[in-house]
Amino acid sequence: MIEFLNSIQNSLIYKNFFLVLSGLDNTILLLLISLPLGFVLALLFALGRVSKITLLSRTIASYIFVIRGTPLLVQIYLIYFGLGSVKFIRESFLWYALKEPFWCGVIALTINTVAYGAEIFRGGIQSIEKSQVESGLSLGFGKFLLLRKIILPIAIRKVLPSYGNELILMVKATSLVSLTTYMEMTGIARKIMAKTFAPVEAFIAAGILYLFLNFLMVQFVKYLEWKYNPHLRLNN
Amino acid sequence: MFKFDKLVFGDAGWGDEFLIATFMTLLVSILSMGLGLFLAIITVWAKIIQNRITRFIANFYTTVIRGVPELLVIYLIFFGGNAVVMSIAKVFGYNKYIELNALTIATIAIAVISATYSSEVLRASYLAISKGQIEAARALGMNKFSIFFKVISPQVVRHALPGIGNVWQITLKDTSLISVTGLVEIMRQSRISSNVEHSPLTFLITAAILYLCLTTISGRIFKTLEVNYSKGFST
Numbered sequence: 001m002i003e004f005l006n007s008i009q010n011s012l013i014y015k016n017f018f019l020v021l022s023g024l025d026n027t028i029l030l031l032l033i034s035l036p037l038g039f040v041l042a043l044l045f046a047l048g049r050v051s052k053i054t055l056l057s058r059t060i061a062s063y064i065f066v067i068r069g070t071p072l073l074v075q076i077y078l079i080y081f082g083l084g085s086v087k088f089i090r091e092s093f094l095w096y097a098l099k100e101p102f103w104c105g106v107i108a109l110t111i112n113t114v115a116y117g118a119e120i121f122r123g124g125i126q127s128i129e130k131s132q133v134e135s136g137l138s139l140g141f142g143k144f145l146l147l148r149k150i151i152l153p154i155a156i157r158k159v160l161p162s163y164g165n166e167l168i169l170m171v172k173a174t175s176l177v178s179l180t181t182y183m184e185m186t187g188i189a190r191k192i193m194a195k196t197f198a199p200v201e202a203f204i205a206a207g208i209l210y211l212f213l214n215f216l217m218v219q220f221v222k223y224l225e226w227k228y229n230p231h232l233r234l235n236n
Numbered sequence: 237m238f239k240f241d242k243l244v245f246g247d248a249g250w251g252d253e254f255l256i257a258t259f260m261t262l263l264v265s266i267l268s269m270g271l272g273l274f275l276a277i278i279t280v281w282a283k284i285i286q287n288r289i290t291r292f293i294a295n296f297y298t299t300v301i302r303g304v305p306e307l308l309v310i311y312l313i314f315f316g317g318n319a320v321v322m323s324i325a326k327v328f329g330y331n332k333y334i335e336l337n338a339l340t341i342a343t344i345a346i347a348v349i350s351a352t353y354s355s356e357v358l359r360a361s362y363l364a365i366s367k368g369q370i371e372a373a374r375a376l377g378m379n380k381f382s383i384f385f386k387v388i389s390p391q392v393v394r395h396a397l398p399g400i401g402n403v404w405q406i407t408l409k410d411t412s413l414i415s416v417t418g419l420v421e422i423m424r425q426s427r428i429s430s431n432v433e434h435s436p437l438t439f440l441i442t443a444a445i446l447y448l449c450l451t452t453i454s455g456r457i458f459k460t461l462e463v464n465y466s467k468g469f470s471t
Contacts, residue, residue, distance in 0.1 A: 069451040070444045071412035073423060078444065081436040168303075175305030179416070186307055199315030207304045207312075214303040 012198050016205040019192055024209060026184040030102070030174045034109040035167065041110065042117025043152070049122045060118065067115035072173055075112055080104040080180040105177030113170050120162050124155035157228045164221030168214050175210070185209055239435040243442060250429045250439070257425035258446055264339065264421060265408045268346035272407065273400075275347060276354035283359060298352045306349050306410055313345040314417045338419035346414065350407040357403060361395030362388070394465045401458035405451055412447070422446050 008014055049060045067075070083089050083098055097103040128151060136150045156163075178187035189206035193199045226233065245251035282294035301309060322334050365388060373383045415423035426443035430436035 066444075066448060069448040071409040071423070071447060073412045073415070074440060074444045074447060077423075077427075077436070078440045081430065082440045083437075085434075085436045172303075172305040175307045176413070178307070186305060186311075189308070190311065193311070193315060199312065200319070203308050203312045203316070207300070207308055210305055210308065211300065211303040 012196065012201040013205055016189070016192050016202050017208070020185050020188050020202070020205045020209055023183060023185040023188040024213075026102075026182065027171075027174050027213070030105055030109060030177060030184065031171065033106050034113060035170060037106075038110045038113035038117055038170070041114045042121055045114055045118035046121030046125060047147075049118055050125050064115045064119055067112060068119070072108065072112050073176055073179070076105065076108040076176055076180060079108045079111075101177065101180040101182035104180055105174070105182055109170065109173060109177070112173065113166065116166050116169075117163065120159050120166060121155060123162075124159035125151060127158060128154050153228075160221060160225050160228065164218070164225075167217055167221065171210065171213050171217055239433055239438045242429070242433055242435070242438065250425070250433075253425055253429070254422070254442060254446065257420055257422045258450070260419065261408070261411050261421040261446075262450065264342050264346060264411045264414060264419070265404070267339075267343045268350055268411070269404055269407050271343060271347035272350035272354050272403075273358075275351035276358050279351060279355040280359045280362060283355075284362065294355075298355060301349060301352045306413055307416070309349055310342075310345045310413050310416065313348065314341050317341055317344070338414075338417050341417055342411070342414040342419050342421075345417075346407060346410055349410060350403055353403045353406060354400065357396050357399030358392060361392045361399070364395050365391050394469070397458065397462045397465055401455065401462070404454060404458065408450055408454065409447065 045060050045063075048056045049064070051057055079098070080101060083094075089095060089098060097107070132150055132154065133146065136146045141149065174184060175186035178184055178190065181187070183191070185206045189202045192202040192205075196202065242249045243251050243254070245255075279294045279298065282290035285291075317336055318334065321336060325331075325334055369387055369391075370383060373387045378386065411421060412423040414421060415427065418424065420428070422443045426439040430439040433439070
């Protein structure tokens with residue numbers, strides 16, 4: 001038994017697991033900033049998208065079109081390599097953020113998730129029945145109150161499953177930030193691979209951690225769905 | 237800052253290189269989409285036949301691949317694929333060093349990823365076919381093959397087209413990750429060009445525009461196909 005435990009402790013996967021684990025906080029840090037920021041901005045963008053101001057709606061529509069039509073990798077590279085090559089950005093205050101791969105990753109991930117999230121929320125807002133808005137209006141709700149009490153709660157509740165999908169895609173997307181020398185889990189796994197020439201062991205260790213992270217995300221979304229859909233619960 | 241004059245065709249610019257790279261991206265996307273659909277059909281089949289083992293394997297495959305970043309899957313297949321192929325070859329008594337070329341690895345890696353998405357789409361559209369139709373076909377004395385080709389697949393295609401269109405867009409964008417393996421597609425080409433010309437902004441914007449064109453045009457094509465396939469159905 002002890003021999004068996006020792007052999008596990010000496011195995012590469014076991015050692016790599018803890019090495020990769022040390023990059024977990026960097027991955028989570030990326031998510032902790034870009035996901036809440038992306039959520040708020042996506043809501044605002046969705047509201048702008050469905051607003052009657054044509055210019056605003058058109059601008060946001062084209063923003064969504066461009067971001068959804070290009071790979072995230074292009075966006076990350078554009079921000080990290082592209083903006084860094086512009087002289088006046090290097091001399092401005094923006095450079096404090098853009099010289100760090102971490103902030104480039106956060107900006108790129110946020111820009112990306114806002115486009116997808118706005119489209120999801122737009123679907124939710126547009127699927128609200130007219131009668132619910134009208135009944136709110138007939139009760140004398142103002143525009144802001146209507147939004148806060150009727151439109152947003154119903155819309156967010158409706159889109160929770162698809163927004164949960166987007167959250168999982170974001171967890172996976174953080175791995176791309178490793179290509180800008182940022183050392184999160186994929187970056188560390190790649191470094192281990194380069195050191196030990198044991199690719200399978202290194203990437204399986206990282207894969208297990210990503211699976212675990214996504215599992216937590218799924219549970220979180222399930223909890224939210226349970227919490228905000230009290231009328232759909234089978235037994236109260 | 238911008239050097240868009242470097243995008244001319246011929247020896248002075250990168251225009252023709254980018255054109256070839258675009259075709260490479262398209263080639264990888266189409267090949268891996270095709271292989272992915274083939275894998276997806278097998279996965280769906282494994283899930284819908286009443287067999288615990290195949291269903292477990294198929295579920296394990298889709299859950300794991302969809303829960304792990306695409307980049308990790310590509311790294312795993314790129315760095316680990318050779319070893320797997322060589323160990324299989326060893327079983328057959330072939331002991332020399334085998335190296336898969338970049339296109340093969342890229343196609344397999346992207347196909348493995350895209351198959352998981354396709355399989356969900358195909359499974360949903362298979363389940364959308366009402367049981368009565370299959371029973372009716374059986375009552376008419378059709379055998380399994382003609383039921384599959386004459387009753388099931390035409391309807392699956394119609395139901396699945398919008399979803400498959402989405403998977404195609406994802407696949408097309410995922411091919412940008414293949415640049416880490418050294419295959420010269422749009423992303424890799426833009427990195428090479430920007431390293432030579434010291435103007436990343438130019439070539440990255442070029443890459444973005446090329447991807448945008450590809451996704452938009454293929455989106456249009458899928459729209460047309462959808463209209464074609466849903467003729468006679470009011471949707």
